[in-house]
Amino acid sequence: MASSLHNLLSKIIKTGTLIVRGSGGEQRYGSGGGRSVSIRFIDEAAERELVADPPLKLGELYMDGRLVIDDGDIYEFLALIKDNTLSEGLTFGMIWRGIARVLVSQFRNRVPINHNRRNVAHHYDLDEKLFSLFLDEDWQYSCAYFNPPGISLDEAQIAKKRHIVAKLLAEPGQKALEIGSGWGGMAMYLSESSGVDVTGITLSTQQLKISNQRAAKRGLANSVRFELQDYYYLAPDKRYDRIVSVGMFEHVGRLNYPKFFDKVNDVLADDGVMVLHSIGQPYPALINNPWIEKYIFPGGYIPALSEVMPSIEKAGLLVSDIEILPMHYAHTLRHWRERFMANKDKAAALYDERFVRMWEFYLAGSEMAFTHESFFIFQMQIVKKRTAVPDNRDYIYEREAELKAFEDSRIPLDKVAV
Template identity: 85%
Template sequence: MASSLHNLLSKIIKKGHLTVHGSGGTQHYGGGGGRTVTIRFTDEAAEKEMVSDPQLKLGELYMDGRLLVEQGDIYEMLALIKDNTLVEGLNFSMVWHGVLRMIEAQFRNRVPINHNRKNVSHHYDLDEKLFSLFLDEDWQYSCAYFNPPGISLDEAQVAKKRHIAAKLLAEPGQKVLEIGSGWGGMAMYLAESSEVDVTGITLSTEQLKISRERAAKRGLANSVRFELQDYYYLPPTKSYDRIVSVGMFEHVGRLNYKKFFNKVNDVLSDDGVMVLHSIGQPYPAIYNNPWIEKYIFPGGYIPSLAEVLPSIEKAGLLVSDIEILPMHYAYTLRHWRERFMANKDKAVALYDERFVRMWEFYLAGSEMAFTHEAFHIFQIQIVKKRQAVPDNRDYIYEKEAELREFEQRRIPLDKIAV
């Protein structure tokens, strides 16, 4: 094994047990008392690359099959590393790559270029069959709400829609805007449960196509429409009673928060209500994870509440409710990863082994962010007038009870005759 990798792992792994099979034989690290993981490097060059830039190379080596996990899985390996401290193991190459990424992030923040359509297409315009391998029956590609604990993924995704719909306080006949409409599940739920008129906007051509097909199948063509539209170019002359955005804000970028909430202010009616559901992190990031930036979500950024709230206030909007969901996305991602790996052969047939390892690493790394790095979901309710919502939260639970009754009557999409 490369001496540089041996020295790094000796400094890092104190808790748990890591066995490494490498070019120079087998080495053991850690004092036990935690996770047990065994990995294998297929060549000495891979060991050296790992040391040079672990934030990027760990994922790349796993994708390329040059780093194999022989005991445990990739989540257990990532969690083992996070269970230990990395600071004392830093070398010059790691520090230098970190400095370069900080400089790049600062430059990107000062020279904003709108690549929204391209960035969204990179991730969401993949083969639709891929997402069917691990999502719930309604194709909800955002954090589920596991309340009560232990419910299935499908039940938790319905609970998420129910919880958000209750906070929206939508009433029959109102006009609703969904910013980032995914595959249409939330828009259709709102239209049917609250008898509202919904416009969903997306930058994904694949999601647009499927959303329209699903809405037509449910007979909602007159009350739900989907458009290929950037939120920034929504005409200010249009007004919506309710606005919802679920899992889209992570793609806005911190330079654009002011633009985003100014646009919300433009199109939200004076008595309107918005619910914003987004991944959050406990403090602002200096730069994005380089592997996620390169392979999964180019241009994405996970905000902290401290970065979001000032832009809401400066736009002349009021925050009427904030709820933090700490671990629900960890549970969601675990379900997704288990479903995806159970359908591994189908995923390989769609793409190839390297793509499957990339997707597994993405799901595992994302789960680890919620279990080990205090990532969370925040739901912010936003109004223009304080009187737009009640002064207690009882209405949420009362509305959820009504929505449960609606769900009992609702016909599943796969049971609707074409």
């Protein structure tokens, strides 16, 4: 085993057990107890590459099959690393690469080039069959709401829609806008449950096609429409009574927060209500994870609340409610990863084995962000006038009960007659 890797792991792994098999045979790290994981390096160069740049190379080596998990899985390995402190294990190579990434990130933040369409296509315009392998029946590709605890993924995704629509205070005859409409599930639920006319906008051609097909199948073509549209170019003279955005804000980018909320201010009616559902992190980050940036979500950024609030205030908007959901995305990602791995042969047939390992690493690493790095979901209710919403939260639970009754009578999409 490369001496640099041995020195690094000796400093990092104090609790739990890590068995490493490589060029120099087998080595054991940690004091035992807790997690136990065994990994194997296929070539000595992989050991040196990992030490030189762990944030990028760990994922790449796993994708390429040069780092193999013999006992445990990739989530357990990542969690074992995070269970231990990393502060003493920094090498000179990690430090200078980190500095270089900070400089590049700061430069990009000051060159506001709009690559939204390209960045969205990189992830969301993959073969739709891939997403059918692990999402719920309504293809909700955002955090579910596991209330009550222990419900299924499908039940939790319905609960998420119910919770958000209750916060919107939607009423028949209103016009609503969904920014980042995905495969159309939220827009259709909002329209059917509340009698609202909904316009959904997306930058994914695949999602646009599928969401329009699904709305037509439900007979909602006159009340739900989807458009290939960037929020930035929404006409300011068209107002919406309700705005909802779920899982899209992570793609806006921190330099664009003022533009985003200025646009919300432009298109939200004076007595309107918006609900923003997004991943958050506990403090601002200097850089994105380089592996996620390169392979999964180019141009994405997870905001801290301290970065979001100033832009809301400067846009002249008011925050009327914030709810923090700490662990619901960890549960969602665990369901997704288990479903995906149960269908990994089908995923490999769509792409290849390397893609399967890439997607597994993405889902495992994302889950770990919520279990070990204090990431969370925030749902923020935003208004122009404080009188647009009640001064207590009882209405949310009362409306959820009404929506639950609607769901009990709603025909599932796969049962709708064509």
